[in-house]
Amino acid sequence: MLSFTEENYLKALVQLTGFEVGSKEVGVNKLASKLNVKPATVTDMVKRLKEKSFVNYKKYGKISLTDSGEKLGMFVVRRHRLWETFLHDQLDFSWNEVHELAEDLEHIHSEKLINGLDKLLGYPSFDPHGDAIPNSKGEIFIPFRKTLSEVEVNESCRVVAVKDNSSDFLQYLDKLGLKINDTIKIIQLEEFDSLTTIKINDKQFVVSPKFTENIYVVCPTCGKAKNCTC
Amino acid sequence: MLSFTEENYLKALVQLTGFEVGSKEVGVNKLASKLNVKPATVTDMVKRLKEKSFVNYKKYGKISLTDSGEKLGMFVVRRHRLWETFLHDQLDFSWNEVHELAEDLEHIHSEKLINGLDKLLGYPSFDPHGDAIPNSKGEIFIPFRKTLSEVEVNESCRVVAVKDNSSDFLQYLDKLGLKINDTIKIIQLEEFDSLTTIKINDKQFVVSPKFTENIYVVCPTCGKAKNCTC
């Protein structure tokens, strides 16, 4: 059985090498800062994870997940996102309250519990932040999306997810009244400092790249993010 | 914040000194065997709990809970029993599957979560085994009950709780088809070896004291266990 800590390492590796763009490998320092521990600690732990065949690694080299490591990490993500959905849908938690608690709940080991939860929630595909939920086989299907910063002036788009899940950002979105599935129209873009004027539900706001780069959107008509001919 | 282990000690102390009959104090050996650790381990831990003012204790003396220790222990029991009820009522777990999982879930710290669960479940008073659930103030109300072994021949009674929560016992009850709220009639008692003939839903069984001493019942008419004049 995996310890909480081992699970956190595997989940972090999935997040850093799995569904993020870029490489399938990661360095000790990056993993350490993701987990808020010192590099020395990671070196130690990675050796143990290698012992158990969850990672590929050699001294001074990069770290990557083995198939079994990736699968286990993916299940932690599944549990995390299902709990977030449960808290949000069944217990009326807001989207900025669910993450912290899910960090604990994700370590409860029971396939029956998690599949029961999945059923209770109606087999949701996305969590309250719009992130895809891995299925009971550990498979995840992430739809193509682009960030709001990639949308042209005068175009409209539909919000499908939030990239930055921090409580600060989510509360800012609440202040703006922005929710998943809302439509945003780009009114104007100031090239000089990238400040963008947008319209959400007929209300107009000026937002910075910190906003536009952290909102995932698709075409409101066809639901695609690429090659949309609408 | 309390560790899992500290919480388990406080819960065990509540169970041994709180709602069981008898003394409000307990010895190191008894606590050790309840927690499946060695007495030496308990001595150590009890010193730490005393440091934090959760127990009263002096060398070679008995252990008892302080008010704050009892309150915290009672909240662990509340969480445990609410989770058991959730698993049973919402996720269709049987009453012999809930305990083990609740042993883990009871350590998730969130007042909001637990009160949300309480509301979702309709503020239940009893868990799937018939045990009283402490309320959000940490108060518990345990109704008077007697064991089936105290019921006279030819009398009927209603099952309100199960004393032995072991999976083995619960599965035996399932085999007999016995559930909370069922009515049992004592048909005959063999004084020699205390074997008892009972009737559950018109079916007759011969059971041993291991059964009759582990089933809590009340009068089917007035719901009382003492001074019933029905």
Added chain:
DNA sequence: TAATAAAGTTAGACTAATCTAACAATTTTT
């Protein structure tokens, strides 16, 4: 290519929770 910077490792230490084995105090029995 040599110097410097960045990234990674090692050694040694700490804490919480546990154990075993030896010992000490208390209680019960004779």
Added chain:
DNA sequence: AAAAATTGTTAGATTAGTCTAACTTTATTA
């Protein structure tokens, strides 16, 4: 009251996960 049994404590060891400080390897830059 002495012996025996029970109950509880102490000392020393172990394990997982973490840290700091010193050191080594690899990468970047001049």
